[in-house]
Amino acid sequence: MRPPTHILVVNGIKVRRPVFVLGAPHSGADLLARALKRSPGFHVTMGRAAVAHVVYAFARRPSIMRRKGGGAVRVLRDALAEAWQIIPGACAECPASCREAGGVTGGGPCASPGTIVRFGDANPDLLYSAPVLLQAFPDARFVQFIRDGRDVTTDMLADRVSMSWFRTSMLSDETEFPNPFLGVNSSEHRDRWTAMEPAGKCALRWRSAVRLSAALRQEMPAGQLLTVRYEDMAGSPGRTIATISDFLESRVSKVALYGTTAPKVGAWRSRLKPDQVTLVEKVAREELTRLGYL
Structure with missing residues (x-):
């Protein structure tokens, strides 16, 4: 009951x-x-x-x-x-x-x-x-x-509060995996995450968030x-x-x-560096494509 x-x-x-x-x-x-x-x-x-x-x-x-x-x-x-x-x-x-x-x-x-x-x-x-x-x-x-994850990354990079979550200490020995908050799927990826450029970490957070959003669409009552x-x-x-x-x-x-x-739509075109755009699109290509941003 x-x-x-x-x-x-x-x-x-x-x-x-x-x-x-x-x-x-x-x-x-x-x-x-x-x-x-x-x-x-x-x-x-x-x-x-x-x-x-x-x-x-x-x-x-x-x-x-x-x-x-x-x-x-x-x-x-x-x-x-x-x-x-x-x-x-x-x-x-x-x-x-x-x-x-x-x-x-x-x-x-x-x-x-x-x-x-x-x-x-x-x-x-x-x-x-x-x-x-x-x-x-x-x-x-x-x-x-x-x-668009590229615009999200652009604004996250300029936000001190958002960037504070990317301290190395965030992935401590007590961290649970998979970790949707940071977008890290396994403890084996800890070192790769630590060495990743900030734009890539932002892209991981966005990628994980939109995956959760997609899951909610399947799970939430109509x-x-x-x-x-x-x-x-x-x-x-x-x-x-x-x-x-x-x-x-x-x-x-x-x-x-x-x-x-x-925030303006498409601001990433003038605010992200070419190498940052390449990294974000590599990390989140599947989600950017599925959502029609690529």
Whole structure:
């Protein structure tokens, strides 16, 4: 018999059909998070420490999610419940990117309990926790972003936070393999990964992320996962937001997308060096081809 669905209550509001935004680093998830945060009825967090700690623990050690007893589900649900609390000063605990996306200039809160009907989260690298999220919230809706791996690599190389994950210490003796977070399949590849150029490591992360995204499309229940191309969002934001609004059955504001400095499509052509392009296309050729980027 299937156990009864757990209904989470935050600030007296039942969490129903929460929205989770997924994607590889710099794939466009932050743009949708911005739109959701400024949409009526939504309370969306991104980068809260309580959630980030859990997400990165799952990403680095996937076996935690497979342990019996439902501990991973409870831990992630509790972390989100903490992140979604609407109390004075709550936004002071959010990273600058979350406060800016919500238009918060002080300590917050960025939302009023009386107006909230949908919760969501767009924490970076939430993708690796998607199976646990579905167990924690069986009625959740997921929007995942796909972007050209060469553009993703370009922006990752310029992002200090993204590059900090490529320290040699990341592949310690306690590292689990295969390691989807770094895109390393076996301990035998540790030395090759250590010696690889940064562009190649970025390509591995993107390749692994899109493989997880493809698996989710096969595993998620029908009607709960929408895949969006960043290039469509950049080229036709109004049309893309309309599609997302239909999927979520809630009006999503497209105003927040206009006037933002969104990464340009095809920026890799002028920002990546020829040898970097060659390396990225070698590492991720199969996925770049399957997705129509090559």
